[in-house]
Amino acid sequence: MTNPVRRTTHPVAWWGWALFLATAAGRTGNPWLLLLIIAVAGLVVTWCRGSEPWSGAYRVFLFIGLSAIAVRMAFYVVFGGSDGPTVLFSLPSATLPAWAAGFRLGGDVTAEGALAAAYDGLRLATLLICVGAANALASPRRLLRSVPAALYEVSVAVVVALSVAPQLVESVGRVRRARALRGNTSRSPANLMRTVVSPILHDALDRSLALAAAMASRGYGRATGIPAPARRATEASLLIGLIGLCAGAYALLGAATPAPLAWATVAVSAGIAVFGIAFASKRVPHTRYRPDRFGARDWAVVASGAAAVVGTVLSGASFASAVESAALWPATNPLTVPDLPMWAAGGILLAAAPALLVPSSRGGTP
Amino acid sequence: MNGIAFDRVSFAYTGRPVLDDVSFDLPEGEFCLLVGPTGAGKSTLLKTVNGLVPHFTGGTISGRITVAGREVHGSTPADLADLVGYVGQEPLAGFVTDEVERELAYTAEQLGVDPAAMRKRVTEIVDLLGLADVRDRDLAALSSGQRQRVAIGAALVAGPAALVLDEPTSALDPTAADEVLSALHRLVHDLGVTVFLAEHRLERVAQYADSALLLNSGKVTAGPVGEVLAVSPVAPPVVDLGRLAGWPGPPVTIREARRHAAGLRETLAGLVPASVVETPTGPPLLEARGVTVDYPGGVRAVNGTDLVAGRGERIALMGRNGSGKSSLLWALQGTGRRSGGTVAIAGTDPATRKPAERRTLAGLVPAEPADLLYAETVAAECEGADRDGRAPNGTCAKILADLVEGVAAQAHPRDLSEGQRLALALAVTLTAAPPLLLLDEPTRGLDYPGKAALANRLGRLAEAGHCVVVSTHDVEFGADFASRVVILSDGEVVADGPARQILSASPMFSPQVEKVLPGWLTVAEVAAALGNGTGDDKDD
Known part of the structure; x- marks a missing residue:
C-alpha cells in the first residue's frame, strides 16, 4: 500500500489560531478589520480544509453570522439604541412606562444608529465565523483525541454520543415508516408515545446494551492496577x-x-x-494510536493567529497615532468612513499565513 | 496446549436451564462450527467463553472453562479482552469509533499496547483482512462485508488466542459472506487462532470448518462436521441430499457430493422436477414502470426498474447488499421514496393514497419485523391490528393461528422466537387483506425448519390469490420459495424469469442441490421424484 502519509495540522493548533482571530475581532469594532478577518478565515479554510463531512461547517457558520447581523439590525429598528440626527424613517412608537426608561418601541430610525448596530452585528458575526472556521479545519471529534489521557473516559463518552446521534435520527425514520405501514396516522400524544417514542427508546436501549457489551469485550474498563x-x-x-x-x-x-x-x-x-x-x-x-503531534508548523499556525491579536494591541497602544487608536472603535456620529488601522490590518494579514504554510489536504484520500 | 475447553459447564437463567453439563475440547487453531436450532442457546454458549455470560446477562454458571490454559471463571469480559476476541452479528452496533484505523486500534489502546507495536499490529491486520484500500475511511462508508471484516480485525488486534463469532455472515450476501469466511480461514492458518463460530446459513460455512459442535436442548455433540450434521435437526441441503441418497459421510462440500452423485444422476435421468408452473391469469395485479429512487447526495438506489406481476406469483427479488432491493419494495408499497416512474396496484397508485388505504393495496413486512409491533402482548397486538385495519374483531388472531400454531396470547412480542415474531408481523399486515404482499429480508435469524415453514406459508398465501414478493439474498430460501426470480444489480434488473432457469444460470445465486444435480433446485423435489416420501419436512 503506497498511501502517502498525510501530515495534517494539529487540531489544537487550528482551534488556537481561530480563537486568536476571534479575540482580535473582539478587540475592534472597525468594519474594515472585521471584513478582513472574515476574508482571511475564508481564505485559510478554502485552502487548508480536508474533504471530511464537517468541512462544510464554514459555510453554515457564514449563514449563521449573516442572520446574527440581521437579528441585531431588527433589534435596533424595534427597540432602538444609539441615535443621531440623520433620520431615515419613523415607525409608529409606543410610550413605555417609566421603569423601562432607556428603551423605546418603534420611533425614529437613524442612519448613525443603524450603522452602529451593523458594526456590532458584524463583530458578533465575525466571532461566529471564526468558530466555524475552526470547525471546518479540525472537527471537534479530532480535537477530542488530543485531550489529556486523564480525561480519556470523558472523551470516549462524548465520541460515543456523537456516533449515537445519527443512529437515533435513522431510528426515528424507521419507526415512522413502520407506523405508516400499519396505517397509523393518529396524532394524539398517547398514541405517538406508544407507537413512536417507546419503540425508539427501546431501540436506543438495545443499542446501548449492545455497545456496552462490545466495549467490555474489547477491554474497556479493565482493572487498571x-x-x-x-x-x-x-x-x-x-x-x-x-x-x-x-x-x-x-x-x-x-x-x-x-x-x-x-x-x-x-x-x-x-x-x-x-x-x-x-x-x-x-x-x-491506555495508549494512543498515532497521536497527533504538535510540530514546528503547528506553532507557526498558532503564532500567525497571535499576530492578529498583537496587531490590534499595537494599534491601541500609546505610541500609535491617535487616529489609529480611534479607528479601532470608529464613531458613527457624525457619519464618516472609518480609517483602517495599519498595525491591526498588518497583523490580521499575517494570520493568513497558514494558507501558504499548510498544504491542502483535500484529495489526499481516495 | 488446548484452545477452548469446557469441563462440565452448566448454565441457567432463573429456573430455565440453557446448558446442561457441557464438556468439549477444541484444540488450538481449530475452526469449529456451532450448530443448533434457533433458541437452542448458541449465543449463550459463545458468550460464556469471554464472560459476557453471566456478567452481562445474569444467571448461574457452574463448571470450568479454560481458554489457552487460562481459567475464565471470575474474570470480566474486559479482563479477557487479550485472550478472547468476540464479534457479534451486527458489527455496526459494536463500533466505538468512526474510522477504520481507530476502530482497529481501539482494543490495543485499551490494553495499553506500546504505540510502535500497535502501529505494526494494525498494519498487519489491515493486510491480513484485505482492508488496505479502506483503512482511512469512515466506518459508515463501508459495505457490509467490509464492516464485518473490520469488526473481526478489531477483535484480533490484541492478539487473542481464540476468536468467537456469533452469526457473522447472516446479514451478508453470498459474495460478502465468502470474503469474510475466506479471511477467517486465512486467520486460522496464518495466526493459529482458535475460531469458534455459530451460524444459521450452514451451506456457507460448513466447507470451512474443521469440526462441528451440535447444541440441542442443552446437550452438545462434538465431532467431524459431516457426522455432526448427519444427526443435526438443522443441516445444509447438501447434507440432506447425502442423507436422502445414503451417501457415506455424509458429504459436507459440493465437491465431495459431486463425487458421489453419478448414480443419483442416472436414476434421475428420465425424470423432471414435479413443479407446478402456474401461469398468472387475468390482468396483472402490479404494474411498475421505470421506477427510480434517488437519495440525497446523488445516490440512485433504483434506476428505471420495470416489474409486472399477477396474482398467485411467488417472486424472489435477489441481489447483493445495496443493490436496491429494499428501496424498490418500499417504493412499490408507496410509503418509501419514489423519484420517478409509475406504480399501479390493481390500477391504483398507492403513493397517492392515505397510509390506511395504501396498506389495503400492498402490505410490507420490514426487515426488522419488530418495528411493526407496539403492544405488550400478542393478544393486544392482534386487537390493535383489527382496529387499525377496521377489520372485524378476531381477524388478526385468526390469521395468526392459521400461520403458526402455539403462539401464547399473553407473551410479549419481543419474547417470541424470530419465526413467531415474523408470523405475527405478517398476520398484522394481512389483517388489511392486501392483494400484494412484500417482505424485506424475512429469513434473517431463521433456521432451516423455520425457513421451510415460511416458504410453505407464503406458498399457501400465493395459492389463495396473493402476489408475494420477497427480497432476499438467501439462495436456498429463494430456491425453496420462488416461482420467479428477479435479480437486481446497482438498481437495475439484470435477470428476470422462471426461478429454475435464472437460479441455475447464476453462479452466485444457484442453490447447493443445483450444483450437484443440474436442473434440480431442492432436496424436496429430488425426494418427490424418487418417490420415497419427504427428504426434508416442509411443515414445521
Missing part, C-alpha cells in the same frame, strides 16, 4: 481545581471581590487542575 489512594487524590485535585476555576471566574467578573484575590484564586485552582490532569495522565494504562 492503580492504587486506590492515588486515584482518589487525582480525582479530588481535579474536582477542587475545576470548582476553584469557576469560583475565580465568577469573582473576576463580579465587582465585589478585589482583583488580586480573584486572580490568585484562578491561578491556584488552575495549578491544582493541571497537576491533577498531569498526575492522572501518567498513570492511565
Whole structure:
C-alpha cells in the first residue's frame, strides 16, 4: 500500500489560531478589520480544509453570522439604541412606562444608529465565523483525541454520543415508516408515545446494551492496577481545581471581590487542575494510536493567529497615532468612513499565513 | 496446549436451564462450527467463553472453562479482552469509533499496547483482512462485508488466542459472506487462532470448518462436521441430499457430493422436477414502470426498474447488499421514496393514497419485523391490528393461528422466537387483506425448519390469490420459495424469469442441490421424484 502519509495540522493548533482571530475581532469594532478577518478565515479554510463531512461547517457558520447581523439590525429598528440626527424613517412608537426608561418601541430610525448596530452585528458575526472556521479545519471529534489521557473516559463518552446521534435520527425514520405501514396516522400524544417514542427508546436501549457489551469485550474498563489512594487524590485535585476555576471566574467578573484575590484564586485552582490532569495522565494504562503531534508548523499556525491579536494591541497602544487608536472603535456620529488601522490590518494579514504554510489536504484520500 | 475447553459447564437463567453439563475440547487453531436450532442457546454458549455470560446477562454458571490454559471463571469480559476476541452479528452496533484505523486500534489502546507495536499490529491486520484500500475511511462508508471484516480485525488486534463469532455472515450476501469466511480461514492458518463460530446459513460455512459442535436442548455433540450434521435437526441441503441418497459421510462440500452423485444422476435421468408452473391469469395485479429512487447526495438506489406481476406469483427479488432491493419494495408499497416512474396496484397508485388505504393495496413486512409491533402482548397486538385495519374483531388472531400454531396470547412480542415474531408481523399486515404482499429480508435469524415453514406459508398465501414478493439474498430460501426470480444489480434488473432457469444460470445465486444435480433446485423435489416420501419436512 503506497498511501502517502498525510501530515495534517494539529487540531489544537487550528482551534488556537481561530480563537486568536476571534479575540482580535473582539478587540475592534472597525468594519474594515472585521471584513478582513472574515476574508482571511475564508481564505485559510478554502485552502487548508480536508474533504471530511464537517468541512462544510464554514459555510453554515457564514449563514449563521449573516442572520446574527440581521437579528441585531431588527433589534435596533424595534427597540432602538444609539441615535443621531440623520433620520431615515419613523415607525409608529409606543410610550413605555417609566421603569423601562432607556428603551423605546418603534420611533425614529437613524442612519448613525443603524450603522452602529451593523458594526456590532458584524463583530458578533465575525466571532461566529471564526468558530466555524475552526470547525471546518479540525472537527471537534479530532480535537477530542488530543485531550489529556486523564480525561480519556470523558472523551470516549462524548465520541460515543456523537456516533449515537445519527443512529437515533435513522431510528426515528424507521419507526415512522413502520407506523405508516400499519396505517397509523393518529396524532394524539398517547398514541405517538406508544407507537413512536417507546419503540425508539427501546431501540436506543438495545443499542446501548449492545455497545456496552462490545466495549467490555474489547477491554474497556479493565482493572487498571492503580492504587486506590492515588486515584482518589487525582480525582479530588481535579474536582477542587475545576470548582476553584469557576469560583475565580465568577469573582473576576463580579465587582465585589478585589482583583488580586480573584486572580490568585484562578491561578491556584488552575495549578491544582493541571497537576491533577498531569498526575492522572501518567498513570492511565491506555495508549494512543498515532497521536497527533504538535510540530514546528503547528506553532507557526498558532503564532500567525497571535499576530492578529498583537496587531490590534499595537494599534491601541500609546505610541500609535491617535487616529489609529480611534479607528479601532470608529464613531458613527457624525457619519464618516472609518480609517483602517495599519498595525491591526498588518497583523490580521499575517494570520493568513497558514494558507501558504499548510498544504491542502483535500484529495489526499481516495 | 488446548484452545477452548469446557469441563462440565452448566448454565441457567432463573429456573430455565440453557446448558446442561457441557464438556468439549477444541484444540488450538481449530475452526469449529456451532450448530443448533434457533433458541437452542448458541449465543449463550459463545458468550460464556469471554464472560459476557453471566456478567452481562445474569444467571448461574457452574463448571470450568479454560481458554489457552487460562481459567475464565471470575474474570470480566474486559479482563479477557487479550485472550478472547468476540464479534457479534451486527458489527455496526459494536463500533466505538468512526474510522477504520481507530476502530482497529481501539482494543490495543485499551490494553495499553506500546504505540510502535500497535502501529505494526494494525498494519498487519489491515493486510491480513484485505482492508488496505479502506483503512482511512469512515466506518459508515463501508459495505457490509467490509464492516464485518473490520469488526473481526478489531477483535484480533490484541492478539487473542481464540476468536468467537456469533452469526457473522447472516446479514451478508453470498459474495460478502465468502470474503469474510475466506479471511477467517486465512486467520486460522496464518495466526493459529482458535475460531469458534455459530451460524444459521450452514451451506456457507460448513466447507470451512474443521469440526462441528451440535447444541440441542442443552446437550452438545462434538465431532467431524459431516457426522455432526448427519444427526443435526438443522443441516445444509447438501447434507440432506447425502442423507436422502445414503451417501457415506455424509458429504459436507459440493465437491465431495459431486463425487458421489453419478448414480443419483442416472436414476434421475428420465425424470423432471414435479413443479407446478402456474401461469398468472387475468390482468396483472402490479404494474411498475421505470421506477427510480434517488437519495440525497446523488445516490440512485433504483434506476428505471420495470416489474409486472399477477396474482398467485411467488417472486424472489435477489441481489447483493445495496443493490436496491429494499428501496424498490418500499417504493412499490408507496410509503418509501419514489423519484420517478409509475406504480399501479390493481390500477391504483398507492403513493397517492392515505397510509390506511395504501396498506389495503400492498402490505410490507420490514426487515426488522419488530418495528411493526407496539403492544405488550400478542393478544393486544392482534386487537390493535383489527382496529387499525377496521377489520372485524378476531381477524388478526385468526390469521395468526392459521400461520403458526402455539403462539401464547399473553407473551410479549419481543419474547417470541424470530419465526413467531415474523408470523405475527405478517398476520398484522394481512389483517388489511392486501392483494400484494412484500417482505424485506424475512429469513434473517431463521433456521432451516423455520425457513421451510415460511416458504410453505407464503406458498399457501400465493395459492389463495396473493402476489408475494420477497427480497432476499438467501439462495436456498429463494430456491425453496420462488416461482420467479428477479435479480437486481446497482438498481437495475439484470435477470428476470422462471426461478429454475435464472437460479441455475447464476453462479452466485444457484442453490447447493443445483450444483450437484443440474436442473434440480431442492432436496424436496429430488425426494418427490424418487418417490420415497419427504427428504426434508416442509411443515414445521
